[in-house]
Every structure is written in C-alpha cells, then in structure tokens.
Amino acid sequence: MEEIKVNQQIESINKKLDVILEEIELQRRHRREMEDLKDDLLRVGKDIYDTAIVELEQVHDQVSTKEILHLGKYLLRNVSTINRSVEQLESLKDFLTDVSPLVRESIMDFMQKLDEYDKKGYFEFAKELSNVTDNIVTSFSKEDVKNLGDNIVTILNTVKNLTQPDMLHTINNALNVYKQLDIVVSKDVSIFKLMKELNTPEVKRGLGFAIQFLKNIANPETNNHMENKPLNKSIN
Template identity: 45%
Template sequence: MEEKELKTQITELNQKVDLLLEYVNQQRLKTNQLEDLVADFSIVGKDMYDSAVEELDNRMVNLDLDQVKGLALRFLRNIDNINNFLELFESMNDLIKDASPIFNEVIIDFTKKMNEFDQKGYFEFFAEAGNIFDNIITHYSPEDVRSLSENVITILETVRSATQPEMMSAINNGLKIYGSIEMENIPEYSIFKVMREMNKPEMKRALGFFVTFMKNMAAETNTK
C-alpha cells in the first residue's frame, strides 16, 4: 500500500516537473522572441538613425543634442497639456460633426435667399444705385457737399413740410391739372376776355389765394 502511494506521489511530482519544464521552455522561447524583436528593432533603429544622420548631413543641418534633449524633456513635462489639447480637439471635432447639419441648413437657406433676391432684382437694383452715387460724386465737388451739409436742416424741414398730406394732395392736384391741359390747343385771351374771366368766382378765389400767399411770404421774409 505504501509503495503504491509512493508511486502516485512520484507520478504527480513528475507531472509537476514536466509542467515546470514546459513553462520554463515557453519563457525561454518568449525571451528568445523578445531578444530577436529587440535585435530587429535595434537594426531598424540603427538604420533609421544612420539614414537620418546622413540626410541631415546632406542637407547641412546641425543638431544640438542638448537642444534635442531639452525638447524631449519639455515634451515630457507637457504631457498633461498635450492630453488636454487632444481632448479639446476631440470635443471640437464632435461639435463640428454635430453642428454640420445645422451649418448645411444655414448655407442652403442662405443660398435660397440669395437666389430669391437675385430673382427679384435686388442685386441689379443695388448695382444701379451704385451708379447713382457714382454720378453724384463725380458731378458735385467737395465744396458743394460742404454747402449741402450746412443747409441740410433747412432742406429736411422743407421736405418734411412738402410731404405733409395736404401739401402732397395739392401738388398731386396741380400735376393732374397740368397734365390735362392740351399744350397745343391753349385758347388765346384778349384783355377784355381776361377782364370778364376775372369776374368769375373761381378766378376771384385764385387771385385771393395768390395775394394771400404773396402777403404771407413777404411777412415771413420780413420776420427773418
């Protein structure tokens, strides 16, 4: 019985040793692979270094190792700042992706509105309006503009008075009457015929309006 237990223990021990040897062998293989990889990287790194040195030498570029070391240290010191910048960049990129449909809609609406303005003739109108300003600038001298600026209040007051409803109605009536007169068929009036016309009520009202207008204008002139 004891011999059987001893054999069992020996068998288990052999299995454990086999597992241990297999593990050691695997670790050795991994170590060899790692060494091969390091060796390959060393060869590639050396080739890259030699190529870089040769290229820099051909381009007559001199590197200060202290500056390179300082740059590397500075880079390492600013790892947090670089990460923050990358996070900010990612956030901006996400914002642009989210806002792109909105920007596209704005551009489409803006294009449609510009096309609508073009169809209505806005751009052509403003182009012609530019010609108006160009003609004004070329026609009037700076002295004329200065004189206009000195009298702009009077001009605006005159325009405001002339654009009152009663004034606009009177001007409109006068223009209509003037347009209805046939300039080619104006009748001739003798002195006696004029005197007879003067006795008519409408002519008396017209004379009264004219005299009153002249008197008020003279009075306004005298007050100034």
C-alpha cells in the same frame, strides 16, 4: 510487485522529463523570439538613429542640445496643460460632430432661400440696380458730388417740407383739380372780357396768392422766417 513499482516510477520520471523538455523547448522558443525582437529593434533603432543623425545634421546650426533639453523639461512641466489641451480638442471634436447636422441643415435652408430670391428676381433687380448706380457715377463729376454734399441739408429740408401731411394734401388736391379741369378758351378773347374777368373775386384771390407766393420766393429772409409757418399775408 516491485517490478510494477519500478515501472510506475519510470513512467512518472518520463512524464516529468516530458514536462521538463516542453519547458526547455518553450524557453528556447522564447529566447529565439526575444533574439528576433532584439534584432528587429536594433535594425529599427539603427534606422532611427541614422535618420536622426541626418536630420539633426541639417539643423544643428539652429538647434543646440541645451535647447532640446530645455524643451524636454518644459514639456514635462506642462504635461497637465497638454492633457487639458487634448481634452479640449476632444470636446471640440464632439461639438463639431454634434453641430455638423445643424450646420448642414442651415446651409440647405440658406441655399433654398437663395433659390427663392432668384426665382422672385432679387438678383436681377440687384444687377439692374448696379447698372443704375454705374449710370449715376458716370453721369456726375467729383464737383457735382461735392456740391451735393454741401447742399444736402437744404435738400433734406426740402424733402422734409414736401412730405409734410398738409403739403401732400395740398399737392394731391391740386392734382385732382387739374385732372378735373375742363377749360375751353374762346378764340375771340377781347381785352374787355379779360378786364371783366380780372374784377371777379376768384381771379383776384388767385392773382393775390400768386403775387404773394412769388414775393416770398424772391425774398430769402422771408423764407427763413416763414419756415414751417402758415402764410397769413394778403394783398389789398
């Protein structure tokens, strides 16, 4: 009976020894890993240190230790600002991600519109218009442009008067009358026939209108006073 107890105790001791040996092995393995890590860190740290020495050697005349410390303190004081900046960058990234499809669609629509304009001939028209502009520029001198600028008010007033409804109506009527004229002049026109025609009311009114029109054109003061006013004078 006692022998059984002794064997059980020995077995229990062996189990505990196995656990202790496993723990020792784990500790040894952990120590080996830490030593390997330390060696790796030392090598990396040495490389970083050597690289830092070389790089700092190139800028030691421009940078001092005091400035580096000041920069470190400045960064520490503005950690919250840096965090907000990073958050804003993240928000900007999210915004660009969301807006990219819209921008892509807008670009496609723009390209389609350009293609439509090209098919309609807008670009060819612009090209020819550029040629027209070149012809205008090469056909007029600097003095011509200066004179145009000096007389632009008169030109605009003339265009304004020509585009008045009553003036356009009169011009249109004159053109219609001209198109409908069917005048046949006899070859043997005598002075007596001309004198007879001059006595007709129609010819008198026409001559009177022509004479009064020429007088008004030849008199600048009359033109200034009669601008935008109907002609009421008649010739007796």
